[in-house]
Each structure stands twice: as C-alpha cells, then as structure tokens.
Amino acid sequence: MSRRSTILAALVGVAAAVVLAAVLASTHGSDPQDHRKVAHVRDVTSIVSGIPQHGLVLGDPKAPILLVEFADAQCPFCRQFAIQTWPTIVQKYIRTGKVRMELRLVDFLGPDSTRAARALEGAGLQNRMWDASARFYDVQGRENTGYVTDPFLRQVLGGVRGLDVGRVMADRSSAQVRDQLGATKSMRSRYGVTSTPTLLIGSDDTDLRVVSAGVLSPQQLGQAIDGQLGRTI
C-alpha cells in the first residue's frame, strides 16, 4: 500500500469515527421520555397557582399591561421561554397585578402543533390553559414525531388540578376552540407574527407592539414591561 493510500485511509477512518460518535450523541441526546419521568414528580402548575385565569388570559383582568405570547407548543424555544423567563415574569408582574398575559397558540411546526393547540384551547375553556401549557412544555417531545396522541394529551392534562380531561378532549373540535384559533390567526396576520415565541405588549388586543421575536431573558423582558408601565401608569 502506498503512503498516499495509507494517509487517505487513516484520514477517512478517523473522520468516520468522529462523525459516527457525533451522530450517536445527536440521536440519543435528550430523550423526551426523560421529561415524562420527571413530570410525575414535579408540579409545574404551582407557578400559576392562585392566579386568576380567564380563557387565554392569566392574571388580574384589570391589570394595566397586556403581554401576549404567540407560541407553538412543539417549539423548543417556547419551552425555553416557559422554563427560563416566564416564571420570573409571573412572580414579579402577573402575581402582583401589574400585567395580564395572553397565550396565543399557533401551529407553525406541523400536525402535532395543531393537536396540542386544540387541546390547550380546550383547557382554556375551563380556565386552565396556563396549567396545561406548563405541563405540556414539561414533557414536550421531539418535533413532528406524532407524539401528540390522545394518550399523551390525557397524561399531560391529567396532571392539571380541577380540569375535566374528558370535556377537554371533546371540546377540541368545538366551535369555541375553532373560533379562538381563528381569532389567533387573524391577530397573527395583523401584527405580522411569523415565528415563535413572539411577544407583544400594550394595553389591550388592539393596541400592541412587538417586544421580541425570540427568547428574552427575564431581565430583558422585565425592562420592556417596566418601560410600558412607565408609559401607561
């Protein structure tokens, strides 16, 4: 074997080994099943415990600031926002009656997004949408793998106190849920929302401006809210 062939074979061999290791790490990393195991012992709904909910809205209906989040339940960035930023905003601004927050669900990513949105809207009809979304993000699976099945949704919704899961499953195809998703679609077009999570802020649904398209830190979003509070109050 010539030296040239030896070098080429060695290079290709080493490169193939490194790529194979990377592929294995990519394939076996962050199994969504791990989240599901944690979900059994962690009560993520405690974040919103005791805060009033009315349909899509979390917080005091008389709060001067409205924060609207456009989210796709399948979107990992939305999950990141829900875990890293949202709890601080809830404690600092929503629980204190300064801000009310509205969750607008879209289905940018695929059919699993649609199924999740319908179920979460159904939970909203019982004023438990935010509990249900926190549960969903906690066990969020791999995108578009068809994981949002009826058993999966029953598992997610079953962890929400006071929620009639059977009614939610039936309400998914109701006119109310369809109308709500239609209203979200109109609002999305009006404000030019093309990605998730997108956050808008204002005083009501007709007077909003985009804060960000992407995940903001609690500090960054807090600054935007403080600025709006300064203008409103």
Added chain:
Amino acid sequence: MSDRALRTTAFVLTILGIGIAGYLVYIHYAGIEPVCNIAHGCHKVQTSKYADLAGVPVALLGLIGYVTILGALLVRGEAARMVAALTALIGFGFSAYLTYRELFTIDAICQWCVGSAILMTGLAIVCTWRLLAHVPAAPSAAAPAALTTDGA
C-alpha cells in the same frame, strides 16, 4: 492544479463558511430569526433537536471547524495540511448527516445549512486533494538515483 490555487480555493470557501456559521451562531445567541426564503424552514431546523449536539449549538461547532481549517491553511507543512483535510472530512460527514435529517426527519430545509454543507463538501475535496498532492504515490525508487545524479 498548483498548491497555491488549491490553498486559495480552500481559503475562499473557508471565509464563506465562517460567514454562514458566524451568522447562525449570532442569531442563535441573539434569539432572533434567521433571514430565510423558505417558509419557516430555517426556524424549524434551527429549533429542532438536531440544532444542538450535547448542548452545544451545531452552528458553533461549524464555526469552530471553519476557524480550525483557516488556521491550518495559514500554517505550512504536512501536519497542517492533514489537520485541514481531517477537519473538512469530519465537517463533510456531519453535514451529510444533518442534511439527511433535514430531508427525512425534520422535513424542512434551511438554506444556510445547505450552503454550509456545500462549502464543507468543497473543502473536503480541496483539502484532501492538497494533502495527497504533496505525498508521493509510492515509496520513491527514483530517490537514490536522483541522489546519485545530484552527487555526480
């Protein structure tokens, strides 16, 4: 093709790759949307499970790869040529895997990722060619004769 031409080609491909990977790293950490002409394709790919490898953004790994190749191109010698070729071959292999995932698992195409995959393919060819061009095809039997000639 001369070594100079191969090195220049590799250099241009690497700079373009640094541009793409640098942009994707920036939008990842800034939390903003990439400019994308394919409806939601980039968003879908960038937010998929395959956008990270063991917690490190794939775009950052790509940037590290391109910078490594650039560094190796700036240094003379067989070891540097070998580092450039090996890094480019690894980049090519992983890019091929990610393109497969885009087409058959994520079901979306990110134009930036495709651009980077094409650049890595070019770099793997050019850098490997450049390395092998400097290596004799077989242990040279002509060498003693050449020495003899020189010594004559």
